[in-house]
Amino acid sequence: MGRNKALLRAHGEPLVNIVARSVAEAAGNVAVVGDPEIYRDLGLRVVPDRYPGEGPLGGIITALHDAGAGWSLILACDMPGTSAGFLRDLIEMAERTQFDTLLPVPPGGRPQPLCGVYHVQALPALEAAFAAGVRKVVTALEGVRMLAHPVMEGIHFQNVNTPEEWAAYASE
Numbered sequence: 001m002g003r004n005k006a007l008l009r010a011h012g013e014p015l016v017n018i019v020a021r022s023v024a025e026a027a028g029n030v031a032v033v034g035d036p037e038i039y040r041d042l043g044l045r046v047v048p049d050r051y052p053g054e055g056p057l058g059g060i061i062t063a064l065h066d067a068g069a070g071w072s073l074i075l076a077c078d079m080p081g082t083s084a085g086f087l088r089d090l091i092e093m094a095e096r097t098q099f100d101t102l103l104p105v106p107p108g109g110r111p112q113p114l115c116g117v118y119h120v121q122a123l124p125a126l127e128a129a130f131a132a133g134v135r136k137v138v139t140a141l142e143g144v145r146m147l148a149h150p151v152m153e154g155i156h157f158q159n160v161n162t163p164e165e166w167a168a169y170a171s172e
Helices: 015-027 036-042 056-067 084-095 120-131 137-143 163-170
Strands: 031-034 045-048 071-075 101-105 115-119 146-150
Touching (some): 056 115, 056 120
16 A cells, blocks of 8 residues: 555554454464554554564564464454454464464465464474575465464455555444
């Protein structure tokens, strides 16, 4: 859209705060990966991106380093339709698997790497892919033990990438 979607205001607050509320309810805590100066007034913990401007893969790597161990819920800031209950279910399912990441797959769609649960064990493979020049998350995940989990509702992944999608969401 040509601007920082996280700071777009809907229903009286920035989009990132709307999404962060669901993450905090599901996971118990939340952190935003990005520039602390940009997000300083949001009331959220901000982790400086290790790879600013390098895309979501760098953000995922940063988040996993910040977590240090165990599972991390990774969610893009532009998926406001995702519910805390859905996210909690993903976390619980991931914790019962032997995989390094669990990604939901909507009907007729592809795995959603920006709405998934990642174990810190995925970090070496993701870092190796990043170091080799890979920036596409799905490509980096080829070296990770991934569980693609079918879900019935695509609403959880409805993001706001265009001015039209944003207008439709903000007017609800």
